[in-house]
Amino acid sequence: MTKYVGKPISRVDGVAKVTGKAKYAAEFKSPDLLYGWVISSDIAKGAITHIHTADALQVPGVVQVFTHENRPGLAWFDLSYKDQDAPPGSPFRPLHDAEVKYSGQPIALVVAETFELARYAASLIRVEYKVEEHATDLHANLSKARDPKLGVASLLKPPPPKPRGDFEKAFSEAPVQVSAKYVHSAEHHNPMEMFATTVVYEKKGKLTIYDKTQGAPNSQLYVSQVFGLPFKDVRVISSYVGGGFGSGLRPQYQLFLAVLAARQLKRSVRVSLTRQQMFTFGHRPATVQHISLGALNDGTLTAIRHDAIAETSQFEDYTEIVVNWSGMLYPAPNTKLSYKLVPLDVYTPLDMRAPGGVTGVPALECAIDELAHQAGIDPVELRLKNYTDRDMNSDLPYSSKELRECFRQGAERFGWSNRNPTPRSTRRGHTLIGWGMATGIWDATQGPARAEAVLTVNGKLRVSSATADIGTGTYTIMTQIAADTLGMPIEDVLFKLGDSDMPLAPIQGGSWTAATVGSAVKVACEDLGKKLFKMAQKMKNSPFANAKPDDIFFADAHIRLKNDPAIAVSLREIVGQNGGRAVSETSTSTPDFLEQRKYARSVHSAAFVEVEVDEDFGTVRVTRAVTAVAGGRILNPKTARSQILGGMVWGISKALEEESVLDHQFGRFMNHSLAEYHVPVNADIQDLDVIFVDESDTIVNPLGVKGLGEIGIIAMPAAIANAVFLATGKRVRELPITLDKLL
Template structure:
């Protein structure tokens, strides 16, 4: 059976199918839902970073208008910690003892008739602490160091011998700060109990994880927990874990025996739903005068919370980026009195690529070679760790075609040599990749008697276009028009789906939809297998193709019939089929499954007197495998690129060194780019379908951000001759 070869629907840059709902206000986000009799909750956060709670004075809060209850560790039940997940351990359960592990830790929850009453009463809770000196810096000698927690350190060749062969060695330290996920929509949870059954509306990127976790924490059957998230107002990784506020909302609803809704405030978003952890990275690279890499050594240390297991191997990307015979990467974590970190768009690679790609430029400069030529000379044709061929890799084309589109040949290699009046001009580039990630997924597809299709899976769409691309894919696979297909998601009662994160959902879900739709066509062939009146009688799946709502023979397209006719003739209202995808394995493929690759080209302009940095142009050349929708995929790259500009030039979550309080936890203080900071951007998609899976996608959610900090840093060096090794790039660093 032919499926994707015709390309009638897949790849076309159609508008989002959910756009009418969003622009008319008919798309309901978790914060939009309400239930009759609903109460509201507000959180009380710790005002110290380390110590113990000596006591509470709840009298004023409990006497405040509308208050139903105030829950603390003294009245909360013992809760199990959530289960291990694909992304690691769950955060610690809240309100289990008197210990304070970070500033802003949830130490009480107030439930009242209205949100305003709950917030007012929360401010009336008085707490007495026994404080301790907090551990807040990676360099604090009191910090507990966790070595290689997930076993991802690498060591190939002989690193000492490699550096012994080097004519040029570059060695430096790079630092990246905490960044905080800040989706525009505040994270919200609404919980309602019906006996031991639980319904939750939640701002999650993974409904099944919320269901599994809440069932374990509250010791109820998983089958009785339903999690709904049909629309989520952005996530950037903030919705990948079951955070404390979700558990407290469910707990509060059980305590007051009413539905309870909790919406985080913007300052609470900075302490409650994760952040990109800061890092300190030492990188050392050796090369010959001819420009051949002989050794790369990359050590990273990142922060982690006192009792959390989040892990980001910032150095790991250096192990697979280039064809270098001797590579050593090591990652460690320092336990600090900070809120739990979590994934933020392009976790690990967003930090590690900055150090690697800036250092690669410095080595190219030291050997007198163009940075683009140096990268092409050390191109990894095979997977450097396994030695297997990549399932696909068009990075070389990304370099060459991106450079041509950008005009890289106009670059004068001498730092500080290009000007426009008093402005210094710099050209910079970075090679980028994001590792392959795909996990099992399930989907169900149905065709009804009217000829329309209904496809569903418990995935989420965090604005990436999942509704749209899965509608396109199903339409293509079933031979229907997009208008005839309805794709539903965001409900844990639907077939299992992994998280929307890691650039892996489109591949996992797409392959599950692919299997479900093929099986559905087979179901129709099974119905007519013995039907003497059907021109499809006796046909196998490979004997037919689909189009215009019909199944027809490959060897004679006139011989076929519609889904609707088959169902009507056999008295059926619909047929359904389930599909599942499993991640491909290198040993089965004989190839290394490839993630996305790309090259970032950036032009910056700098006013040396004011220290003013502006990004003037960006060209992103991306190998994302098969692109299911050119418009939504380009939007992902553009959005990621803006995030990369933000990481490079603006974002820094500032923690007060004395108290552990986040000092800029508002949109008025936490800097992000505005429209005037975003330049003209061009996106090129290169390469073709990836060979590892049936659908051939590789995911583009993260790859847009990776490399922007390095490309801007390299452009700044070209413009000024000054290498800046700490993010974000600030005015004081740029004034000459």
């Protein structure tokens, strides 16, 4: 029964959000709340020789200044500091010692009775450093590239596969060859909501922590391990998140600092970061990629080489999947892929929307466009010629792959058949016009998760799981799934999330929440349904006394007989038999690993883009874009479309605007404000269109859904770069394509 699933239900949390009822981490109050202000390091590498805190401490209302000199003893081992998304290495420990590892590192926390006082007192603190030479320039340090260390994280982010065939031979013999270098900048997530933590210090030192995070249990784990507290004394709540994009996959330092201060002072404490400080933790790493493609004259790919070098910190080996996509998308018999890291004096990079995917795939898809141009073949045709239903890396069939249909429907909607293939030949006055397209691919994964389903004495359904909703629509789709599974009207269903007291769910990332938590919600509701059915059977004169589970169904808040739906018992009546208590069930959903391992599982897309470029000024505008997505079953076309639109806007951002710029004199990101770190404004966004093609998949998960969080961004940058090439005749292989690169 799908009364709600598949329908464009408006966000169930929408009203709370637009009326301000939805409270975010920095909005929770507590009597006697103290406020912390973080002091960040001015230098990129060296040691603090002295922190002068006396002036600040003399300000009435200033309670304490925490530094490495007066912090309490904490957990000794790296393992205690490892959160669920920690890469191999030694996690950064705030206020650990005098060492400065990167510019912007938190080196002190001023705690005062008001926010303003804390901020003012911070300005009175003077720090002396012993400065050491830093290295922050990826391009100047490419010779230091090395293989990443392996760790638990490598399970989700496998290293490149072994070479297939003989790339060198095949490439040298290929009549059509393309070799190019692609450079991407660092980027920061910059969600609208700044990172913040409010720690409410309860009786007996119990902590209730309102944190900005993409996984309340992850923050709970971190706090409990680092501060040596039992789980029961640490409750983390994160009901609403004002954007995450990956930045909340790891606990950020304000959580550590707020908990430290609250425990030392035995008072409630809030620490929130400034926009400038939003540039002082994880970021999308800068990368350099080299791609070489060899093909026959008819466009058949024979050889692919894809090498990537990315930055990481000196203390952790952050990795992402950059080059593997080349082996997954194109069935060239000879491939050679490599991925290496250069450690620099920066903070550890961090997963950011489509981590690695929107790095590697755009480079690959630009190279494929170069190949198509060189071979004189339409870019869509070239991709169809090299289409594969098997992932050649794992040599497994895709569980489903309607990418062909994405090409067909996307091209048709866009009007691709009218494309003029000659570069710099379509113009209107000073405006050059070009069309481009590209493919997108991302994982369709599912993890284990738990959920609880409760039928209250009033006959309402309450479902919960400790997942997060970072704006993706999780609240809404889970409510739809629960309502349909138990045949409840949607207004009688409440889904709750973001509380470490709730049944465990993994961090919200990697586009896996719909599949992972959705499956858990479905199982929990099914299990609750079974329980209710058994209870119904035991009722006096039960019409179901002789019925089997297969004989009944749930609809309109009733259990009904399939062969005579008029015979029914209401769920409220059943729960009424439970002695005034609600009926609940907590269940775990685990992926069917045995079945899933026989398949490669991915979500696909194709983006078609029109750009206008001013021939004199190099200003680029994306005037039209169509993205067609093969994303399995679409739970909610409205929230799904919003996800893809958001991804497309970010694709425009990445292609044309977005860049965190390091000044290597100071080893510091310099454009650390939203005035100078550019993301699109409304005026940059014109006609965007989204198509979901039909795709049925019984392997990926019981719901048949594929995550949509990342796929929207992946194809866009290359489609734009390829359109810019057609408009101007110029290949810009360094993102973002700012106007100076086209002058």
